Every structure is written in C-alpha cells, then in structure tokens.
Amino acid sequence: MRWRDAMRTALYGPDGFFVRERPADHFRTSAQSPHFARAIAALAADVDRALGHPSVFDLVDVGAGRGELLYGVLAALPPPLRRRVRPVAVEVSARGDDGVTWRTELPRGLTGLLLATEWLDNVPLDLTRDGSYLDTELMPCGPVDAADAAWIERWWPAGPADIVEVGRSRDEAWADAAGALDAGLALAVDYGHLRDRRPALPTATGFRDGREVPPAFDGSTDITCHVAMDSIAAAGPDQAGGRLLDQRTALHRLGVTAGRPPLALASTDPLGYVRALAEASEIAELTAAGGLGAHWWLAQWSGLDHREVPLLHPHT
Numbered sequence: 001m002r003w004r005d006a007m008r009t010a011l012y013g014p015d016g017f018f019v020r021e022r023p024a025d026h027f028r029t030s031a032q033s034p035h036f037a038r039a040i041a042a043l044a045a046d047v048d049r050a051l052g053h054p055s056v057f058d059l060v061d062v063g064a065g066r067g068e069l070l071y072g073v074l075a076a077l078p079p080p081l082r083r084r085v086r087p088v089a090v091e092v093s094a095r096g097d098d099g100v101t102w103r104t105e106l107p108r109g110l111t112g113l114l115l116a117t118e119w120l121d122n123v124p125l126d127l128t129r130d131g132s133y134l135d136t137e138l139m140p141c142g143p144v145d146a147a148d149a150a151w152i153e154r155w156w157p158a159g160p161a162d163i164v165e166v167g168r169s170r171d172e173a174w175a176d177a178a179g180a181l182d183a184g185l186a187l188a189v190d191y192g193h194l195r196d197r198r199p200a201l202p203t204a205t206g207f208r209d210g211r212e213v214p215p216a217f218d219g220s221t222d223i224t225c226h227v228a229m230d231s232i233a234a235a236g237p238d239q240a241g242g243r244l245l246d247q248r249t250a251l252h253r254l255g256v257t258a259g260r261p262p263l264a265l266a267s268t269d270p271l272g273y274v275r276a277l278a279e280a281s282e283i284a285e286l287t288a289a290g291g292l293g294a295h296w297w298l299a300q301w302s303g304l305d306h307r308e309v310p311l312l313h314p315h316t
Contacts, residue, residue, distance in 0.1 A: 001141075002126060002142070007125070016219045017219050018122070031065070031069035031118065036069070040113075041073045041076035041077045043113065043185070043187070043309070046311065047184055047309060057086065057112040057113075060088045060089075061115045063116060063117070070115075114180060116177055116189070117188075118191075123169055125225060129164070130161070134163070147168060151171075151231070156198055167232070168231075174232045174235055178236045182303060183303025184302070185309065189296070190229070192229040192295075193228065199226065202225075232298060244299075245296070248289060253310055299312060
C-alpha cells in the first residue's frame with residue numbers, strides 16, 4: 001500500500017490514531033501551554049481590531065485534538081471579544097456541544113482567526129524515490145504522477161537515491177482551510193523546512209506514550225512528517241506569501257518572553273518565586289531555538305489591514 005494511503009487509514013480510519021487516542025497522552029505540543037494560548041488570544045484581539053470588531057468573530061481550530069488550545073484561548077480573551085466569539089473545533093472525532101461547536105468538516109464564510117497548530121504534519125502525504133511512489137516498507141509501488149512530479153521539480157529537487165516527502169496534499173489542505181476565511185487571518189504553526197534546507201533523511205516518524213518510535217500503521221502511533229513551509233505559503237491566499245516567522249520571534253512579538261524572576265522574590269514571596277520560575281521555564285521551552293522555538297508560523301490574511309496586526313509587521 002502507498003505510504004499516503006496507509007498513513008490516512010492509520011491516523012483517520014475507523015480505528016485510526018486520532019479517532020481512538022488522546023494525542024496529549026502521546027506527545028507534547030505548544031498547543032498544550034497556557035502561555036501559547038495567551039499569545040494566540042493576543043493575536044485574536046489584534047485581528048479583531050483590524051477587522052473593525054465584527055459582531056461575530058469566528059475562532060476556528062483545525063485539528064483541535066481535545067480542544068486544549070481552543071479552551072485556553074477562550075479563557076485568555078478579553079471579555080468584550082469573548083462575548084462575540086463563535087468558537088469551532090474541527091476534528092475527525094467530534095465531541096458534544098460544551099460551549100464550543102465541534103465539527104468534522106471545516107465551515108466556510110468565516111470572519112476571524114483560523115488556527116492550524118501542528119495539523120499539517122499529520123496530513124497524509126506520499127513518499128517517493130527516483131520517480132516511484134513508496135510503500136510502508138519504502139519499496140517502489142508505482143510511478144509518480146505528473147502533478148506530484150511537477151511539485152517535486154519545483155519544491156524538492158532530488159537525486160535518484162533521495163526520498164522525497166511530497167507536500168502537494170498539504171498545500172491543497174492548507175489552501176482549502178485558509179480559503180474558508182472571507183476575512184481574517186489564517187495561522188499555521190508546525191515544524192518544517194524550506195527549499196534550500198530540505199532534510200537529507202526522511203522525517204517520517206511515529207510517537208507513542210511520549211516517545212519517538214518507528215511509524216506503526218495499526219492506529220497505535222501518531223505518524224508525522226515535517227512540513228515544506230514555503231510550498232504551503234505559496235498555496236495559500238495571494239498575499240505575497242504572507243508572513244513566515246519562527247515561533248521564538250512570533251511569541252516575542254506577542255508579548256511572551258522568558259525571564260528569570262528576581263532572586264529577592266525568593267525571600268519575600270517564596271511561593272511566588274517558585275511559580276514565576278516555573279512560568280519562565282515553560283516559556284523558555286516554547287521559545288527554545290533548538291526546539292519548539294524553531295517551529296514555523298505562517299500567517300496569511302484576507303479582508304483586513306495587516307498593518308493593524310503587529311505580528312505581521314515586516315521587522316525582526
């Protein structure tokens with residue numbers, strides 16, 4: 001079976017990983033952090049202002065998991081905006097109504113903020129080598145079609161021995177998701193790479209119980225591949241590629257920075273010092289240059305004045 005088909009079944013089939021498992025039990029993401037949620041809430045407020053404070057502000061999380069990020073953002077929003085927010089979680093295994101609308105399909109005609117945090121790395125994709133698709137054993141299983149061959153030529157030129165992770169399916173998924181916005185901002189956050197620094201070895205891997213493991217196609221593991229972020233940017237709304245930032249820079253622009261609390265606090269307020277130290281440690285993890293801080297943020301917009309959104313200012 002082609003890698004893409006096996007990955008789709010393993011993740012999203014009737015017994016797939018995202019149907020039967022709670023992802024937070026298997027891997028840690030930025031979306032689980034209240035500090036990350038606070039940054040997204042600040043971004044939502046900026047987008048709301050740039051849109052002129054619409055009567056309904058759509059806040060949509062694609063690949064919402066169990067809603068950890070969405071609930072965190074809602075809790076951090078300023079009350080006037082919170083009262084106008086229409087929160088939607090899009091997930092293959094939808095839950096009941098708990099103040100959030102859960103859907104298995106993306107709604108259209110949105111005005112507001114659309115989030116895709118570590119979703120694209122789980123969009124199934126093909127692996128190829130020397131003009132052939134690969135199966136789960138990395139053996140040839142049929143010739144590459146013209147559309148994927150064109151993608152490879154443009155985005156991932158490769159030698160005959162190189163394995164290519166073909167991102168065309170991710171491009172199409174992102175274009176569809178970002179296209180659901182009539183007005184607002186679409187934000188993709190993921191680990192990935194650019195054309196001039198494609199990985200020499202495949203990034204396809206699995207996660208189970210907090211550990212990186214070989215991918216299993218029985219629904220027991222997460223299966224993920226890094227994202228070709230520049231091809232995603234080219235597929236989205238035509239805004240000269242939008243803004244592509246690393247997470248460290250993005251969070252700093254949104255006011256999330258780590259700093260060790262003053263040592264004097266340890267004497268005057270020991271518990272407060274411990275709490276502040278823990279917070280600084282959590283933020284440092286989010287912004288670590290060799291870790292989560294190296295994740296990419298792709299922000300693309302339509303129907304708003306991007307100059308009103310500080311994250312989108314073209315400065316470093």
